[in-house]
Amino acid sequence: MSPVASQILVVEDDPVSRRILEMALGRQGYQVIAAENAAEAQAHLSPAKISAINCVVTDYLMPGINGLELLIWIRQQDASLATIMVTAQNEKDLIADSLRGGAVDFLEKPLDLKKLRAAVTRAVTQTCHQRHLAQSASAIRKLGLVQQRMLGAGNGPCQGIPRVYSHPVHDAGGDHFNHFRPTADRLFCLLTDVSGHDVQATYLSAFFQGFVRGALSRGASLEEIFRDFNHFLLNNTNDDGESLHTVEEVAASVAVCGLLVDFSAGTATVITQGAPPPIYLPPEGEVQVLGDNNGVPLGWFPELSLHATTHPFVQGGVFCLWTDGLGDLAAREGTSPLSLAYALQQSREPGTSLPCLTNATDDILLAVVDLAGEKVPEHDFWQVISERYHGGQAAEIDRLQSYWRRSLLLMAPELPASRLHDILLGSREALLNALNHGCRCDGRQSALFQLDCSRQRQLVRVTVSDPGPGHKFDIHRHEQRAGQDLPTEHRGLILMKYLANRLRLDQHGTRVIMEFEFQSSPPSPEFNL
Amino acid sequence: MNMAHHSDAIVAIIHAPGDLTSTTVEPVRLAADKLLMPDSVLAQGWTILRLELTTAKMIDSVGLNLLVSILKRVQKRGASMQIVCPDPNVKRTLAFTRLDHHIKLIIND
Numbered sequence: 001m002s003p004v005a006s007q008i009l010v011v012e013d014d015p016v017s018r019r020i021l022e023m024a025l026g027r028q029g030y031q032v033i034a035a036e037n038a039a040e041a042q043a044h045l046s047p048a049k050i051s052a053i054n055c056v057v058t059d060y061l062m063p064g065i066n067g068l069e070l071l072i073w074i075r076q077q078d079a080s081l082a083t084i085m086v087t088a089q090n091e092k093d094l095i096a097d098s099l100r101g102g103a104v105d106f107l108e109k110p111l112d113l114k115k116l117r118a119a120v121t122r123a124v125t126q127t128c129h130q131r132h133l134a135q136s137a138s139a140i141r142k143l144g145l146v147q148q149r150m151l152g153a154g155n156g157p158c159q160g161i162p163r164v165y166s167h168p169v170h171d172a173g174g175d176h177f178n179h180f181r182p183t184a185d186r187l188f189c190l191l192t193d194v195s196g197h198d199v200q201a202t203y204l205s206a207f208f209q210g211f212v213r214g215a216l217s218r219g220a221s222l223e224e225i226f227r228d229f230n231h232f233l234l235n236n237t238n239d240d241g242e243s244l245h246t247v248e249e250v251a252a253s254v255a256v257c258g259l260l261v262d263f264s265a266g267t268a269t270v271i272t273q274g275a276p277p278p279i280y281l282p283p284e285g286e287v288q289v290l291g292d293n294n295g296v297p298l299g300w301f302p303e304l305s306l307h308a309t310t311h312p313f314v315q316g317g318v319f320c321l322w323t324d325g326l327g328d329l330a331a332r333e334g335t336s337p338l339s340l341a342y343a344l345q346q347s348r349e350p351g352t353s354l355p356c357l358t359n360a361t362d363d364i365l366l367a368v369v370d371l372a373g374e375k376v377p378e379h380d381f382w383q384v385i386s387e388r389y390h391g392g393q394a395a396e397i398d399r400l401q402s403y404w405r406r407s408l409l410l411m412a413p414e415l416p417a418s419r420l421h422d423i424l425l426g427s428r429e430a431l432l433n434a435l436n437h438g439c440r441c442d443g444r445q446s447a448l449f450q451l452d453c454s455r456q457r458q459l460v461r462v463t464v465s466d467p468g469p470g471h472k473f474d475i476h477r478h479e480q481r482a483g484q485d486l487p488t489e490h491r492g493l494i495l496m497k498y499l500a501n502r503l504r505l506d507q508h509g510t511r512v513i514m515e516f517e518f519q520s521s522p523p524s525p526e527f528n529l
Numbered sequence: 530m531n532m533a534h535h536s537d538a539i540v541a542i543i544h545a546p547g548d549l550t551s552t553t554v555e556p557v558r559l560a561a562d563k564l565l566m567p568d569s570v571l572a573q574g575w576t577i578l579r580l581e582l583t584t585a586k587m588i589d590s591v592g593l594n595l596l597v598s599i600l601k602r603v604q605k606r607g608a609s610m611q612i613v614c615p616d617p618n619v620k621r622t623l624a625f626t627r628l629d630h631h632i633k634l635i636i637n638d
Contacts, residue, residue, distance in 0.1 A: 398552050421587065421618040429590055432551060491597075491626070492590035498625045521621075 006124045009030045011041040011058035011070065012086070018421055021057060024113045025120060026171070032251075038065035038073075045077060051131075055123040056083040057107075058114075060094060068094070068162060074143075075102040076513060080130035080378060082123035086111070134413060139200060144171035151177055162189055165344045166219075167325075167357050174201025175323045175365035178209045182216060185264040193255040193323040195297070205254050212258075222258050222271050223306045229466040230255070233299030253299035257321055259290075261313075263371065268319065269310045276327055278509055279338070283316040286448055287338070287386030290319075292376055319369040325362035339378040339384045339407035342368055342453075346411075356410070379450040381461065384411050388446040391439030394432055401428055404451060406465055408460070415460075415518055423460050423516045426499040427451065429492040430512045438466020438510060458518035462500075463511065470508025532575060540611075541575035545582050549592030558595055565602045569629040578603050579635075588622050596623075600631055611635055 008030045012018035022032045026216040033053070035041040045053060056074060060067035065367075071083050085098040085106045095106050104126055105119040151164045162179050174194035181187055192208055193200040208229060215225045233252060255274030262269070270278055270290045274297030280288040291309040298304070320341055322336075330337040333356050340356075344366050347354035357364075384407050389400070401424050408415060408423065415423075431449055439445035453459070497503045500514035533540045543560045547553055557580070564567055564578060578599070582588075588596075596612070603610045604605060611633045614620050623629050 192567070395552070398550075418618055425587055425589060425622070428550070434591075491593050495590050495593070495622075495626065 004299075006054040007033060007052050008124075009033045009035065009039060009041060009044055009053050009056045010122060011035045011056065011062070011067070013037055013059065013062045013307070017109075019057070020111065020113075024116055025057075028117050028120070030120070030124075034429075037062055038067075038070040040463060042073065042382070045074065046428075047077070047082075050078050050081065053081060054079060054127045055120055057120065058083060058085060060085055060087045060098070062090075066266070068097055071101045071103055072096060073233050080134055082127045082130075093258060111452075129232055136421065141171045142224050143199065143202060144168065144173075147172050147176070147206070160368045162367045163345070165348060165364075165366040165368075167360060169325075169363055170198070171198060171361060172202040173363035173365075174198075175325070175363040175364055176205040176209050177367045179211060179322070179367075179369075180213065185262065187261040187263070187286075187369070188216065188319060188371060189259040189261070189319075189367060191257045191259075191275060191321045191323065191365065193325075193363070193365070195253045195255075200252065200522060202256065208254055208256075220458040222260075223308065224305055226256065226271065226273060227304055230298040230302075230304050244338060255297040255324070259321060259369075261319070261371075266312055266314070267310050268313050269308055271295075271306060271308045273304070273306070274300075276322060276324055279320040279322075280311065281314055281318040281320065281338075281383050283380070286450065286459040287383050290427065313371065318371065318373045321363045321367045321369075323363060325360060325364035326366055328362055329360045329364060333410070334403060334406050335410045336385045336387075336403070336407040337412045338382070338386070340382070341368070342411045343383045347455055363423065380456070381454045381459075382411065382452060384408060384453050385449060388448050389431065389435060389449075390443045391435050391441045391445045392443035394435045394441065397428055397432060408451070408453065412455055412460075412518070418521065419460075419516055419518055421500040426496045426514050426516070427462050427464075429496050429499075429516065430462060432465035433492050434464050434468075438468030438470075440468070460516040462514045462516070463495070465511045468510055470510040472508065534564060535577075536602050538577050539575040540577040542579045542580050542581060545580060545585055548585050548587045549582060549595065550589040551591040554591055554595045561595075561599045561602075565599070567605070576608045577611060578608060579613065580614045582619055583613055583615060583621050585614065588619055593622070593626055593628070596628060596632070601629075604631075609633070 009020045010018060010025070010032055012021060013036050018034050018036065022034050025032045032046055035044060040120055041056070041058070052094070058067045058070055071085060071448050074083055082104040083102065084104045087094050087098070087106060088109055098106055104123050107116060107119060111328065148166060151166050162177070164177050166175065168175065174196055176192045177190070179187060179189045190212055192205050194205040194208070211229055212225050215228070216222070232255065253274070257275040257278060258271045259278050260269040260483060268280065268290060272291050272293055273295035277289050277291045277293050280290055282288070284391070288311065290311050295305065295307070296433055322341060326340060326344070327337050330340040333340070343354050344364070345368065347357070375388060385404060404427055405420065405424055431447065434447035435441065437446055445467050447464060450463040452461045496512065496514060499518045501520065502515040504513040505511070506513065531542050533542055543557060543558050543564070545602050549557060563574070600610050612623065613635045614623065615636060620634060623634060625630070
């Protein structure tokens with residue numbers, strides 16, 4: 001920074017000292033503005049003028065407002081403007097107060113002009129640096145706002161139009177999402193996650209999105225585009241232009257998930273490279289993970305193993321795409337990713353918040369494609385959990401129960417404690433029965449555990465399916481006997497019946513479906529156990 | 530586990546450390562065995578067995594089965610059984626399985 005371009009405001013009530021300061025700094029090439037008291041200085045530091053001043057040198061002891069009070073006032077106007085306090089000798093308390101008040105330096109009278117010039121040079125440099133940082137931060141905030149708008153956060157719900165929920169760690173992030181229709185009956189969604197949470201990541205992510213869109217519109221296949229961009233990253237993102245061969249040398253990489261929904265064919269084609277594979281939530285049945293996550297991010301290795309997979313879907317389902325930040329936060333919070341995905345959607349509703357987002361250490365982006373065109377947060381049922389547990393996992397039931405509890409409360413915090421107890425106990429009974437009897441404790445067999453919740457209907461539905469032969473006994477007759485003889489078998493099944501508002505046993509009891517209303521407990525049983 | 534003398538009865542007391550579920554029943558089962566084994570020193574004298582579930586928030590079917598098993602053995606020796614259960618969900622589970630018809634429930638002790 002050339003001193004010629006810098007303005008210094010000198011505040012000193014003693015005319016001789018003020019003149020000495022003016023001359024000393026003027027000789028150094030600064031433009032010096034002199035004020036004989038704080039009030040006059042404040043006039044020079046009005047909002048219209050303050051950005052032109054690069055340093056303030058103020059005496060402490062002045063009539064009216066003293067130097068420390070002026071210093072505090074300056075900090076409130078422009079915290080980036082460096083101020084030097086001039087004090088009498090040996091005023092250690094005052095020096096300490098000045099530094100606490102935000103002074104960058106202090107000088108003792110009589111002034112040593114050499115020290116004065118050095119202190120002013122440092123102060124001017126600091127002001128310029130602080131202002132540059134503030135401008136950069138402001139620019140990044142604006143960039144973040146542009147990014148949010150580009151993510152289509154304002155899209156209304158209708159068939160195939162994704163709703164996007166973004167929570168970057170900083171003002172702008174490397175997670176991005178784009179969607180467009182190559183033809184009237186097809187929807188293409190592209191989710192990207194560039195390594196890092198900085199402006200470079202934001203820029204590269206947006207660049208990649210444009211790259212893909214342009215190439216697709218020219219008829220290139222997704223495989224060709226990914227290979228081209230992989231090549232581009234390997235050859236252009238390091239300083240010397242040489243290929244990058246190890247993870248340590250990778251300057252930038254792009255994790256990506258491409259989803260092509262063909263409404264006419266009822267199929268979804270997926271390519272995933274380093275990003276979590278998309279999830280399909282059908283209206284009924286098991287949640288499906290589409291494809292795999294074996295692919296590596298673009299920019300890591302010269303050879304890419306690209307593998308597109310095609311999956312059928314039915315109308316009324318939902319596709320979810322998310323970046324790894326969502327899965328990481330869910331793991332940290334001990335909840336299912338699906339419950340976090342639901343809560344993230346809800347957090348955009350007025351008057352709601354999601355406190356756990358403050359624990360996020362990575363950018364989070366969620367895109368929800370609702371095939372029915374309904375408003376997703378009010379989707380009939382949302383699958384909180386859809387997981388398979390193997391026959392050897394009965395000993396883990398307490399951990400699973402805690403996981404279900406946290407996931408349910410994240411999605412439906414209004415659930416009364418007594419109903420939460422009933423849901424968890426009913427789920428515990430159903431799963432233990434499935435693992436111990438349906439799977440015969442065999443680690444090679446698995447039971448499907450599904451926990452769906454509809455806040456609109458105020459209903460939780462638990463479905464547990466196992467591969468076993470089921471049972472043939474009559475639950476009603478068993479209830480009668482249980483009341484008289486106090487037997488110890490099948491008590492779990494009877495327990496489930498009275499915990500749930502409705503219990504259905506399908507396929508000889510190998511599929512148990514329980515429904516729990518949020519507010520009303522089931523009536524007391526008529527039979528003794 | 531300890532013994533307490535009430536006006537005209539000796540009460541054997543078992544303290545459950547928490548929930549009474551498939552993963553937590555063992556300490557209670559072992560304590561009950563010590564009180565109910567015919568050749569046990571602790572089996573002598575008492576006429577009431579009190580199970581304290583003061584910190585329990587949940588009883589599952591394995592826990593209920595244990596209670597039924599203990600109850601049958603208590604009844605066989607001509608004694609009676611009490612459960613201290615301040616948690617409303619635990620009380621509700623015992624009530625709707627009708628174990629409260631066979632066991633005296635003490636809500637506040």
